[in-house]
Amino acid sequence: MVINAQESSGTALILAAAPVGKGRLIDAASVLPALAAVPPGAFTGTAAATLIELADALDPQAVLTRVRAAVAAPGPLVFYITGQLHLDHKQRLPHLALARTTPSTLRYTALPWHWIASELKLRKPGTTTVVVDLVADADTWRQLTGDRSVLPLGYGIRLYGRIAPAPGRRTVAEPAYLKAWASIWRSGARPPLAALHDQAAAQTGGEGVLLLAVDAPPPAGSPAAPDLSGPAPVSGPAPDPLPEILGAAEAGRHREAAAAAAAWEQEALRAYGPGSPQAIHWLEVRADLARLAQDPAVSCELWMAAAEARLARRQAPDNPDVESAVDRAHHQWEHLRDPERARALAPTLIALRRRVPGRQRRALQALQLRLESLHTTTAGTN
Template identity: 50%
Template sequence: MPGTVLLIAASPAGKGCLVDAASVLPVLAAVAPSVLSGTDTANVVELADPLQPQAVLTRLRAAATAPGPLTVFLTGQLQLDRRQRRPHLALARTTPATVRYTGFPWHWIREELRLRAPGSTTLLVDLHTDAETWQHLAGQPLTGGPGVALYGRVAPPPPRRAMAVPTYMKSLATILRSGHRPPLAQLHQQALTRSYGEDPDSARRDLVLAVEPRYRAGVPMPAPATAHGYAAAPAPAPAPAPMPASAPVPGPAPYLAAVPMPAAPPVTVPPVTVPPPVPTPTPTPAPADPHAEITAAVQSGRHAEAAVLAEQWERTALRTYGPGADEVVHWMEVRADLAMFAGDAELSCRIWLAVADARLTAGQPSDAPAVEAAVDRAHHQWGRIGDSARARELGPALADLRGRVPGRRQGALDDIRRNLSRLGTQVSP
C-alpha cells in the first residue's frame, strides 16, 4: 500500500523569525519518496511557509485520511498564545500578539491524527522556541497522540540577532539521501549524532523527543461483551511437545530363555480408581485493536459496518466506565467522524453537539481544546446539512452552545444567527 509524506516548513516573516525552516525543504525533496515514507511508493505533499492555519489543516486532514502509513516532517517555530498559553506552530503572518489567530495550534495535530490506525503514523520534528515557550514545554512536553511515533528535538531560542539552522532535520534528510531508511529509533539517533557533531552545544540544551506509540497495531485491547458479537474464538489446542532425541524409547523387556523361572503365586490386586484427567484451559487470543478494523472498513467504503463497530465499542465503554467517561466520549467522537466520512452531516452534527455537552457537563472549561474542537466541528457539519428542516431543528441548540463556547473564530455565533434567519428561524439574542 502506498504511503503519504507531508513536508511542512513554517516560520514567521520578519524579525520574529528564529529558524530558517524553509532551508530544509530542498534537502528533503532530494530524497526518494519511497525512502521518506518507508514504503514501496509514496505521495509527497509540501508546504513551504504557509500563510493560513486553515491551509495547513486542509493538507493535514487530507494526509491523515489517506490509506497507508503517514510520515510528517515538520520544521518550524513554536509560540504560545497569550490567552490560553497553548503551543502553536508559527506561520508566515504570526506575531506574538496574533498567535491565537494566525498560528497553527499543536492540539489540532493530535486531533487530526487520533483516528489513524495505531502504529501507522510517524511525526519527525525540528522545532525552535522563544524563551517563554521553552519554559512552558519543559513542564509540558509535546505529544503526538497515543498511536503516533514522535521523534526529533525542540531547541531553545538562539542567541540574540542569530538565525537558528534546522540541523536535526537536515541531518535526517542527508542520511535518507543514501537511499537506505534504517529503523525509526536508529534513524533518529544517527540524525542526533550527526547534528550534534556540527553543534556540540545543542546536545546539552535541546529537548530530545523519542516517544513511541502508547498502543500499536495488533496489541491486545479489551473486547466488548459477548452479547455484542465480540467473543474471541478459542485457540486450537497446542500440539504435544516432541520427545527429546536422548530420551529412552520404551519397548518390550528382554526375554531370557535359558533361565527357568518359578511360577509366581497369584496376586490379588485391589481395584484402583483413576481420576479423569483435568483439561488444561487453552488461552484465547485477544482481539486486535478496533481502530484498525474501523479504519479498514472506512477505507473500503463499508461505512455502515464501521458505524456498527463504533457503536458496539461505545456501549461497552458505557457499561464499563459509566456515562461521561473519557472512553465513552472517545467513541462518540469516532462515531461523529464516521458519520462525516459517510456524508451524513446531520448525524455528525448531532453527535458533535452531544460530545461538547458531555465535556461541559463533566466540568471541562469552555475554552478547553477538546470542547472548542467539538463545537467547531458541529458548526462545520451543520453548515453542510442539505435538508432545511433538519438544519432549522439543530440550529437553536448549536446557537446556544456557541454562546457558551465562542471558540477561535470571530463572529461564529453571528454566522449561525444569519443562517437561521435565512431558514426562517428566530433565535434569542
C-alpha cells in the same frame, strides 16, 4: 504543492511555517529545496507516496483541513513539522506559529498542538509517524525541559525529532535536523526512520537540545500505553477495539464500523452512565466515523452532542476538547450540501458557537452569513 505518485501507498505531509518578520526564530521553509530533491517514497518508506507540502501557511483552520485530509488517507502517514513553538498565555498550551502569528494574536493565528494530536489519535496504532525539527521560545523551552509530555501525541504514534531553544537576538535558526534527513536520502540511503534519527542527531549535535525518539507501539496483546493527548486515564475495562473499528471504516465497511462503535457506546453508558468520559469518547468516535463515511450531517450532530456533554460536565468553554468538538461540528456543517438539513442543524450550532467562540474570531459570523445565504437561496427557488 501536491505530488501524486501513480500507485500511492503512503502519505507524507510536510508543514514548514514560521512568522514573517522579526518574530521569526527559524527559517523553516529553507528545508523545502533540500526535500524537493528526495523521491516521494523515501518520506514514507514505501514504494510510492503522496506528498503534501504546506509552506508558510497563514490560517490554522486551513492547515487543520489539510491535516484531516492526510489523516483520512489509507496506508502509512508520516507528518514532518518544522517551525517554532510558543505557549498561549491563557491556557499554557503549545502552539505552532504560522506566518501571521504575533505574540498578541497567538491564540487565533497559530496552530494548537492539541489539534494535531486530536486528529492523529484516531488513526490505527502503528500507522503514523511524526518527525519534528522545532525551535521553542524561552517560555516554552522552560516547560519542555521540565515536562516533555507538553508535546503529547497519544498511543501508537512514532515520534522522532529535535527541539532546540530559541537562538540569540537577531539570529534565525535553520532546520538542520531535517536538512540532515534530506542529505542522507539524497545520497541514496534508505535507513529505517529510527536510524535516520540517530544519524541526523549525530550530524547536528545533541548538546543543549531535546532529542525525541518514541518508537513503534507495543506488540498486539500487550498493555496499551496511556493516551497523553486526552484526559487522565479512568478505571475500567481495557480500551482500543478501536483499531479494528477504524480498520473496518478504512476498508469501506462504514455501517459495520458505526454499529460496533454504537455498541461500545451503549456498553459505556451502562457501565459508567450518561455524560461519563467513556461514553463521550465513543460518541466522538462515532462522530469521526460519520466523517469518514462522508456523512457530514450525522457527524455534525454527534460532534455537537459531544460538545454539549462536555459542557454539561462543567468543562470550560475554552477547554481544548470542548473547542475541538465545536470546531469539528462547524467544519462538518460547512460541508453539508442539503440546505434543509443545514438550516435544521444551524440553531443548535449557533447556540454552541455563542458559548464556545473558539479561536477563530469570525467563526460565528461566518456561520450566520452562510445561514442567511441558505435562506436567500431557498427563497429564490420558491
